Amino acid sequence: MKHPGEFALNRRDLVAGASACTALTVMPLTARAEAPIADRAVKTPVSLTINGRRHDLELDTRTSLLDAVREHAHLTGSKKGCDHGQCGACTMIVGGRRINSCLTLAIMHQGDEITTIEGLGKPDALHPMQAAFIKHDGYQCGFCTPGQICSGVAVLDEIKAGIPSHVTADLTAASEVTASEIRERMSGNICRCGAYSNIVDAMTEVAGRRA
Amino acid sequence: MKFDTPAAQNPIDRLTVIGKATDRIDGPYKTTGTAPYAYDWHDPALKPAYGFVLGAGIAKGRIRSMDLSAAKAAPGVIAVVTAESAGQLGKGQYNTAPLLGGPEIAHYHQAVALVVAEGFEQARAAAALIKVDYDAAKGTFDLAAAKDSAKPAKIMKDPGDTAVGDFEAAYAKAPVRVEETYTTPDEAHAMMEPHASIASWEGDKVTLWTSNQMIDWSVGDVAKTLGMPKDKVRLISPFIGGGFGGKLFIRSDVILAALGAKAAGRPVKVALTRPLMFNNTVHRPATIQRIRIGANKDGTITAIGHESWSGNLPGGRPEAAVSQTRLLYAGANRMTATRLATLDLPEGNAMRAPGEAPGLMALEIAMDEVAERLGMDPVQLRMLNDTQVDPEKPDRPFSKRELIACLREGGERFSWSKRVATPGQVRDGRWRVGMGVAAAFRNNQLMTSGARIRLGPDGTVTVETDMTDIGTGTYTIIGQTAAEMMGVPLDKVTVRLGDSSFPVSSGSGGQWGANSSTSGVYAACMKLREAVVQKLGLPAADAVFADGEVRSGGKSVKLAQAASAGEIVVEDAIEFEGLAKKYQQSTFGAHFVEVGVDAATAEIRVRRMLAVCAAGRILNPKSARSQVIGAMTMGVGAALMEELAVDKTRGFFVNHDLAGYEVPVHADIPHQEVVFLDEVDPISSPMKAKGVGELGICGVGAAIANAVYNATGIRVRDYPITLDKLLERMPDAA
Known part of the structure; x- marks a missing residue:
């Protein structure tokens, strides 16, 4: 099985791009010589720290954080389900908080620390949430799964941090990991295969293990 | 292997691996973001350009003219594909409307252009610069209004109208009667993964990384649409982010990626945007259903009738909402009728349990109404x-x-x-x-399904079939089947799916995939077992494959030994014959x-x-x-x-x-x-x-x-x- 991780960013392209970008007129090596000025003017250097590793990218300013990570850093674990912030498949953890990475431009995240699904664990070194999703069959097609897992990890942190939700009865008491809290907080992550019941089981187990 | 008599005791009945609740073998990839879906391939050799699809802004009519000049001059644009530039295209056997519209427009958001550019943002921006001058025609879009124009329609090979006994007379005489009309709306598959494809040409051959439930049907339809031989088309679809019927057939992304890659002279990747999917692709058609049930006072149904109206584009099929009513309940007098109206909405097609899903939504309310009237x-x-x-x-x-x-x-x-x-x-x-x-x-439903099995010198078993896993768990049950058949643990089995270079399988649809595809693997494994005992010189009759060994005639030999001189490769398919006619x-x-x-x-x-x-x-x-x-x-x-x-x-x-x-x-x-x-x-x-x-x-x-x-x-x-x-x-x- 071929993994996207094998297609790491080519270091040579990256260094060439970085050295030329001071003038903001850099052209990627693949660009055609006759590319119009406008083509070059909209590119800008963006540095992101993704899963602890710095990526210096040369991006069209319209590039979403999701597309920067997927199409330019070649970390394709985060998925584009709607590109509208309606499905949650693109969920990443930025500065400790989960966000819909399709709804934010990459240039707004200069220097930000970003965690994607690839940063949580690997097939042979799973994060407890990833292991729990496998154990409870908290997925089917797997396309929403990276977003569900990133959200799931962040949701448990939010509850631990005492951030209330719509279903939190007592705003002054410590939040608890209940099924209804999980369901409410996870409702921005759609799973059309309908693994919800199992995802709640997986998250409940991880929360219990933590406590 | 032909399957034409009921199965006797066989190696599957051991149930050492089959039947056990088993974690998915693809789970570690899906949960870590390392399972490659169609749009995820980043082979450095590909360096694809980005295609962006423009959908028609009218539901019916013609394109008078298209002004592509601004789009072509936009930054980063490499090529623009339209029906005019694409030349003569065929239409897939499984498609109702052409996948690239123009000058005729068959439905709203039918693809009319693909812009290929260096960057996704550039392609998207340039697509917005295309000016299309439409000549809109009047269409029919309201099923209720078109109901009376609906014509009798067949359900696949079955007749659209069925009758047993004398429904009208029995219904008229029944002491307890329910007659009601129910409606179900148009529904969308809304799978999480948008339709997406990457196309790469090498001479006259095209490779398509895509998201598709039925590899062989789709290879055929790509070939038919592009007017090229089937053996020049390769489809690769190892992971599918949900289909529910919406990916049974090829859609515009596949054809436009192929055409775009040809026009650009380099690989092109295309994903349908979410807002395009609902009108560009297919949906479950709305139905109007009339149900009449007559029963005796003791609750015995004496008459059951189910009529359904749905609409589709010309050449499309009806929603088979009456199907289950022919089989679910007893009743001496029965009828069903299926009517199809021509509508100019996007193409209606199969969505999870086509027919039964909307049909039972109506029939099973009607049964509740009968029970209430009976006080039962x-x-x-x-x-x-x-x-x-x-x-x-x-x-x-x-x-x-x-x-x-x-x-x-x-x-x-x-x-x-x-x-x-x-x-x-x-x-x-x-x-x-x-x-x-x-x-x-x-x-x-039962479908012919093939598989190739390899036994390696290290005792590992590899299954190759063009079967797909759309979230159903196919990787795992195929692995379980091979493990059970060959007597090896599941972790000694590798499963490779979704590649048209593998033997043709049942594919995934109509809930036939699990049973049909594992039966195909069973057939291939039976052949491999024969090859193994022959190679080992063991008597075949009482051979038992267990614990990585082959036991027969009082001897026990390591399975791997059979392949010590080289990998053994066999291929077979299951073909179902006869029993489906004899038994429902x-x-x-x-x-x-x-x-x-x-x-x-x-x-x-x-x-x-x-x-x-x-x-x-x-x-x-x-x-x-x-x-x-x-x-x-x-x-x-x-x-x-x-x-x-x-x-x-x-x-x-x-x-x-x-x-x-x-x-x-x-x-x-x-x-x-x-x-x-x-x-x-x-x-x-x-x-x-x-x-x-x-x-x-x-x-x-x-x-x-x-x-x-x-x-x-x-x-x-x-x-x-x-x-x-x-x-x-x-x-x-x-």
Whole structure:
């Protein structure tokens, strides 16, 4: 099985791009010589720290954080389900908080620390949430799964941090990991295969293990 | 291998791997973001350009002219593909409307152009610069208005109209009668992964990384559309981010990626945007269904009639909503009728349990209405009218039919006896509480399916088949099958799927995939077993494959030894013959649902759900359960929220994104229970399994509707059951 991780960013392209970008007129090596000025003017250097590793990218300013990570850093674990912030498949953890990475431009995240699904664990070194999703069959097609897992990890942190939700009865008491809290907080992550019941089981187990 | 007599005892019956609840073998990839879906391939050699699809802005008519000049001059643009530049294209066998429109436009958002650019943002911006001058024509978009123009239509090879006995006379005479009309709306598959493809040409050959349920059909349709030989087309689709029927056939992304890559002279990747998917691709067509049931006072059904109207583009098929009514209940006098109107909406096609899903949404409300009129428990009514034979052909028995057991088991587990038959009687604080039941029914379809098996010198087994895993758990059950057959642990098996260079399989659809594809693997493994004993010089008759060894004639030899001189490769396919004619093969279940309806706002919440299923041997109870809960979830959507809103003037689905087209989210779904009855069906296949992936959606919508009725006394016959349909008729909130 071929993994996207094998297609790491080519270091040579990256260094060439970085050295030329001071003038903001850099052209990627693949660009055609006759590319119009406008083509070059909209590119800008963006540095992101993704899963602890710095990526210096040369991006069209319209590039979403999701597309920067997927199409330019070649970390394709985060998925584009709607590109509208309606499905949650693109969920990443930025500065400790989960966000819909399709709804934010990459240039707004200069220097930000970003965690994607690839940063949580690997097939042979799973994060407890990833292991729990496998154990409870908290997925089917797997396309929403990276977003569900990133959200799931962040949701448990939010509850631990005492951030209330719509279903939190007592705003002054410590939040608890209940099924209804999980369901409410996870409702921005759609799973059309309908693994919800199992995802709640997986998250409940991880929360219990933590406590 | 031909399968034409019921299966006898075979190696699968050992059940050392098959039948065990097993974690998915692809799980570590899916949960870490390392499973490559169509748009994820980043082979450095590809360096694809980005394609962006422009959809038609009218529902019907012609393109007068297209001004591409601004788009072509836009930054980064490499090529623009239109019907004019693409030249003569064919139409796939499984497509109703051409995938690239122009100058004729068949439906709204039919693709009319692809812009290829260096960057995605550039392609998107340039596509917005295309100016299209349309000559819009008047279309027909309203099923209810077009109903009277509908014509009789066949359901695949079956006749559209069926009749046994004298329905009209028996219905007229029946002491208890129900006649009602039910409607189901257009629905969207709304799978999480948008349709996406990457195309790469090498000379006259094209390789397409795509997301597709039926590899071989789709290779054929790519070839037919592009006018090239089938053997020059390769499809690769190892992971599919949901399909539900929406990826059975090729869509515009595949063809446009191929055309774009040709025009650009380099690989091109294309994904449909979410707002394009709803009108560009396919949907489950809306239905109008009229059901008449006549019964004796003791509850015996004497007449059952089901008529259905749906619409589609010219050349399209009807929604087969009457299908289950031919088989589900006894009754001497019966009729069904299927009518198809021509509509100029986007193409209607198969969505999870086509026919049965909307059909049972109507039929199983009607049964609840009959029970109420009889003053009979609805579980009892269904048991009373069970049939063990095809009611149209009484000499044709069901291979297995455990509907009564499903109802009984479910009733006990759900505490059905606590249900108060008179509606609107139960309160739990602000909630009016009700319980509903419905039968689940879906046929067991069988498809020829092939596989290649390799036994390596290290004793590992590799399965290759063009079968697909659309979230169903195919990787795992195929691995389990090979492990069971060859007597090796599951971790010694590698499964490779979704590549047209592998043997042609059943593909995934119609809940035929699990049973058919594992039977194909069974056939290939039987061949490999023969090759192994021959190689080892062992007697074949009593050979046992277990624990990585082959035991026969008092000897025990390591399996790996058979391949010590080199890998053994065999290929075979299962072909089903005869038994489907002799026996009706179907899967059954019973859905039990409890809802709460807010006494003041009529907000509906599903509180409890249980499905009891009888669907042959369950190959992997863990992933099979997931299939059922997932289908139940989709059934909640169909019952309570999903509806493509038709603009009847302009002819398109208005709510074409995931904010407007609502599907169930976490907060909508309670804990779900699934029970599989212990069933093996040797008439179905050597696996003795049947399908289960669609059974779970069949009937669940009606169980919810019946629960809402039981909670409130309000009978809603037009799906989805939204609170506006209850509010004015709600009992006093006091």
